[in-house]
Amino acid sequence: MRQNLLRADNKLLNYPIREVVKIGKELEKLGHFDMIWENIGDPITAGEKMPEWIKDIVRENSITDQTFAYTDTRGYLPTRQYVLENFSNEKVCTVDDILFFNGLGEAINKVINNLPREARILVPSPTYPSHATAEAMHAGCSFISYHLDPANEWEPDLEEIENKVKYNDHVVAILVINPNNPTGRVFKRETLESIVKIAKDHDCFLIFDEIYHSMVFEETENTLLHEIIGDVPGISMKGISKDIPWPGSRCGWIEVYNAEKDEDFRGFIQMILLAKMLEVCSTTLPQMILPHVYSSPKFTTYLQTRIDKYHRRAEQAVAYFQQFPQLRVTIPGGVFYLVVELLELPRAKLSAKTKAARLYIDNLLAENDEVAEDFQFSYELMGAEGVCVVPLSGFGSRLNGFRMTLLQEDDQVFTETLEKIGRAVEAYYS
Amino acid sequence: MRQNLLRADNKLLNYPIREVVKIGKELEKLGHFDMIWENIGDPITAGEKMPEWIKDIVRENSITDQTFAYTDTRGYLPTRQYVLENFSNEKVCTVDDILFFNGLGEAINKVINNLPREARILVPSPTYPSHATAEAMHAGCSFISYHLDPANEWEPDLEEIENKVKYNDHVVAILVINPNNPTGRVFKRETLESIVKIAKDHDCFLIFDEIYHSMVFEETENTLLHEIIGDVPGISMKGISKDIPWPGSRCGWIEVYNAEKDEDFRGFIQMILLAKMLEVCSTTLPQMILPHVYSSPKFTTYLQTRIDKYHRRAEQAVAYFQQFPQLRVTIPGGVFYLVVELLELPRAKLSAKTKAARLYIDNLLAENDEVAEDFQFSYELMGAEGVCVVPLSGFGSRLNGFRMTLLQEDDQVFTETLEKIGRAVEAYYS
Amino acid sequence: MRQNLLRADNKLLNYPIREVVKIGKELEKLGHFDMIWENIGDPITAGEKMPEWIKDIVRENSITDQTFAYTDTRGYLPTRQYVLENFSNEKVCTVDDILFFNGLGEAINKVINNLPREARILVPSPTYPSHATAEAMHAGCSFISYHLDPANEWEPDLEEIENKVKYNDHVVAILVINPNNPTGRVFKRETLESIVKIAKDHDCFLIFDEIYHSMVFEETENTLLHEIIGDVPGISMKGISKDIPWPGSRCGWIEVYNAEKDEDFRGFIQMILLAKMLEVCSTTLPQMILPHVYSSPKFTTYLQTRIDKYHRRAEQAVAYFQQFPQLRVTIPGGVFYLVVELLELPRAKLSAKTKAARLYIDNLLAENDEVAEDFQFSYELMGAEGVCVVPLSGFGSRLNGFRMTLLQEDDQVFTETLEKIGRAVEAYYS
């Protein structure tokens, strides 16, 4: 090529948690065994079924031509109306403040990339990598973050947030993922209120990724951004892929709150809308179906059954892992993940399933002398027990640990998976 | 807000052809009439029907859980295999070189935004605004373009392309839209071969937007990029929304050619893939259905019927407009648009349907003293005859004219639409 | 012009304290009086004389051809050796770590502009505008600052510095101006040691503008960066224009400390050197003369006489201003400026010398409704009393006040100047 085609910031664009999968696939081949993929947050892959009544709704809606046509740039109007009435709040939002995207990933990308380069978003750590990487690529340097504290049930460090906002003029927004991925934490109402207050005090706006807002366990109460935002500008991000096991729909939306309260913020939202316009509209079919699914009499029971399962799995896993002094684990309030901290994690080896697998891991470690400790553990766990989990440091965390899912449909497989991990932990630390 | 939220280049992000629609909607309300929307390239809106056999395929595929799950980041493997075998070319492409996106708009965005800021793409004029605006936003200044020549049946000015590449080191790629939107031109094979040669001579890569590759009229022959690219790196952009009247599917893909021939290019494609990964995957359902629709025995007849209609419409419209000495029009070789040039266009007024409409247009012109000549014509056409067309200058062209569609299903409405436009032209020039 | 020539960040490039001069010049013309220019830090303008013995040295050195030739990019080697031995410290610096520039302004520009855009320097407030504006232009947004506290004798707020470094990853360096312009404060050794510790703890480097290092009043002790820096990377900025009344020489230098201790820092210094190389070298003559002047037996007495005068002026002015309850003033430890805070400053008018002057000021305020409070006071002071001072907010401070010089050679004029200001203050607040 006549000129450089690589952006100077290309090193910031990486996605370490995907690397684990690639390595897992290689090990599976070399060891001739079936990996248990505890890394993927996809209920269907974990054995759940797409309910027939939802498929029926899809099929019924495929009759009208409208389902196949373009929608408005903002999204299908009746669906936006439904979202406003059912998930949002007319006090801070109108039907025109709801914008549909092809999945939350696109929403994040559009929100972050339409800010000026020097305007930064404070993201949590651990965090969902899409947020953090998009923020880093946009800024041209490492993402900036506040910590969730495992010693305090993964609640955020409010003092750190306040300080990082107060003392860094670049910060224009605070990102909160609640209920939280990966930790499963449903944050306390007063925590969230404090964050809103920090934003208000320092003229920032709020971004709440609330994609898991329905995935809340019994006896836990979730607070939504629109309930507490008052007159602070903000964005709530939601989507259907967690409530309905339809991640392939790529159907997410943002609800813009208090757009009219601040001229700068309104101008910024207008940029997002114009950027969306260039890509015409978001996929129509899932938007058409959304109100039908959520208003189906079967929906509540269906969702509750799933939530109850995840809750059960969470309790079983937490009880199991709490036996190990090397592990720290907190009972989550929702979502379908569990984060297990590996305390004072050594570097060690486990006995791999095959010689080829052993050789493969050894080469991997030799070639790259910067493999994080918990990545090394995860390789060894895959090689020895055939369980693939995501290392916690892959979520932009300075802690060691791993995230597993609570999705497994088969009780026995789940129990076995726990035991495999437990066995690996014991051997690894010994 | 504590800091500026507006990107310095925000003025580059505009989409004038959408403005026309907004104005049309206002006029429709003020004049109490039904606008004929000749601006929208959506067959369904124009009265075509989504065939039942396609809906059946959608419904049949909604049975498997797989349809609802994530796909690979690149896209659903069997569909990529189908695309490779049926639309692409194994000589220059592999199944891993095919990447699915949520519509071509997203593909354009990802391709352009993953280049370094100083690397520029030469785009045609007139052009599809998504390409041009994305290019301008990425570069932080006006887009750079070569002209399609209405006096030469809208073939590109090869000398200009060669010069703009040769003499501008910033240019790393040439964008060709073939068959062409908006002009309907299907470029000559030797023209395209010359462009490939220019890219090769100057170490650039090629981007061919071939979304309309199937929309070619009888007796016209279309040349695909993969047939002529040789060993030059390139990207073909395709999608389903023109072949199947399913624009709401947001299902497009790119085929990367000769990725292995150039290290810089390969690194760039890798960046696109990583950027896609952050947004997980593209919508699954349309990808699942794609091979079924294209391999259906009904597909060829269905498509041919549509093409024949557009061809008929094109011939009728061209014959009609050729009567007017003020207009220049060329018979298109494909696509479902017609561009009509308005030669030596004056600024004039037409008698509007209502006083309110008149007043509205007058205000519009008074408030903005930079309204392009053909935008003014289009406002008057809407006010007087209730036909909404897209001004040619809205496609980044320095020419005056308009683009209308050839989609209208009803013969009589189509004839009337032509007559309305003809009447307006006559009155406007008189 | 065919393309925009104005940088997007052009609004950041302003220099409000120069505006005051322009306005003063206009008022002088309108009022037909002689303004007392208390804004300019130039001893000669204030009536000091360039001593004959220095002029002699200049003349003597104009004999050798070497005085007219290029020097090394870094500067004239014997002079760098002299600087190393007399102003710097071989423990942290070598002769190659001393780089001469055409004045401190150029040094600041080169240091700041050779950082990556996202690397920020924390500057004091109030501050010398060249630092702050260069930092803002480089970053593309407002400069970031820590406060000097008038209630604590203008010592910096250490907690704020620590927090702004700790909580803002963008900060790579802390700028300290010591002895301080504009406040005249000579910071306590433990304050400076704390700042070094903050830099060390957070892997930042230090920039100390020590241009006034010799301008220290009796009984005050100044601490130089090289005495306390330990092994932290840092830059000291010095120059001759304060010690010798030769600001027209444009002769400043930087001393790089501990360049070898950190690879990143060394690479950055290398960039500065390469950037200097493009501009060949700095002016030779003042470099040649420097050692001769400083080692002259007359130098110490000469300098002490000046310092004593400034000290006397400072004591007189402080004693005078302390009578006014509306003013806050601290006895400076050095430098030849005095900052007077205007507490709870109202907006008011004074009786101008002429009607034309009144009209001019009224127009000025009417045209610009964002005139800072202390700028307004300074306009009124010029119009009523013919004294030009620099508003404190022009130094990037949120406080109201003004800076005057202690340079005035004539005792009576100095006393009168104080009285003019005092009269204006009283009238303004009443």
Next chain:
Amino acid sequence: MRQNLLRADNKLLNYPIREVVKIGKELEKLGHFDMIWENIGDPITAGEKMPEWIKDIVRENSITDQTFAYTDTRGYLPTRQYVLENFSNEKVCTVDDILFFNGLGEAINKVINNLPREARILVPSPTYPSHATAEAMHAGCSFISYHLDPANEWEPDLEEIENKVKYNDHVVAILVINPNNPTGRVFKRETLESIVKIAKDHDCFLIFDEIYHSMVFEETENTLLHEIIGDVPGISMKGISKDIPWPGSRCGWIEVYNAEKDEDFRGFIQMILLAKMLEVCSTTLPQMILPHVYSSPKFTTYLQTRIDKYHRRAEQAVAYFQQFPQLRVTIPGGVFYLVVELLELPRAKLSAKTKAARLYIDNLLAENDEVAEDFQFSYELMGAEGVCVVPLSGFGSRLNGFRMTLLQEDDQVFTETLEKIGRAVEAYYS
């Protein structure tokens, strides 16, 4: 350091012609001989003397205090007035359009860096590296250039200029160095008029580096920009260091032409002025002296004597080199450099003065496999004959060759230098 301190574009900042000197110094040490430094454009180094009458003027001016004070940001007013009357043209310039800088290097830096990043300046090739590197650093990619043609006496390729302007919207200015460094060419009036016309036709401005405007040989006529610019906006760069052997003065200026003719251009010049203001002013002394030197009755004779010598040297050298079929050389019209092209230059070795020198060069070539052909020749020339010249490719040229000076004061040394080079050429090509 806590964050990256290296600008992403750091690789663009290099200065290969300085590398040659470093290598020469090493070889001199290893070979224990005295290198003939034919690389440095400093008359004093080459044995010329600073005339006593100029030194006298310097001394006489060191009497007034004004010589030591600040000047206006733009420069010392009487000197600007003198420049306007003697070097510039009141038809296109006023005294406020003349801005003094600390040398041309600073002027170039300020002019280029105050453009928006996407605005590019077309520079000649071969070129003075300060221009090209500053342009590249500013743009973040390689500089863009037009060629001077050795087959056409180094006149610029006008068609290429026209095309590179016409076909590249980024270009906002054309840089011309006339009389030319390094080629010594004084461009034909019609050539320069054509360039002005190109700028006018394409709404660009002109930058003429005319630092050598007085260094023109008998029978050659030089055309100044202000004579031919008409109403096109432009900048002439001049300085004293070539007319007076006082490069250490760092005294250059720009004359802005037709600033009032174009609002964009005026705004851009305003930015330069504001940026200058941050660095207070340029060195005063040389500005004070400038009119005295130029208006001295001794000046003309002095200058003519020097020019005649360079002319003589040029004729001798050209006559000598024309004997060699491997060399191409054109008689220059001015300046004190000669460029000799090395046609079809092989890679070869010469017999070095010492084994140590041989080993040093061999290591140099082994360590870096991208040494340009003419750099290799220059290393061998230094090793074998002890003559240091600057490789032509170091001036951003695609040609092989070298630049030597015509400054040598001693006739015999000059003749010997030619013979040393001739011997090396013959051996190298054999």
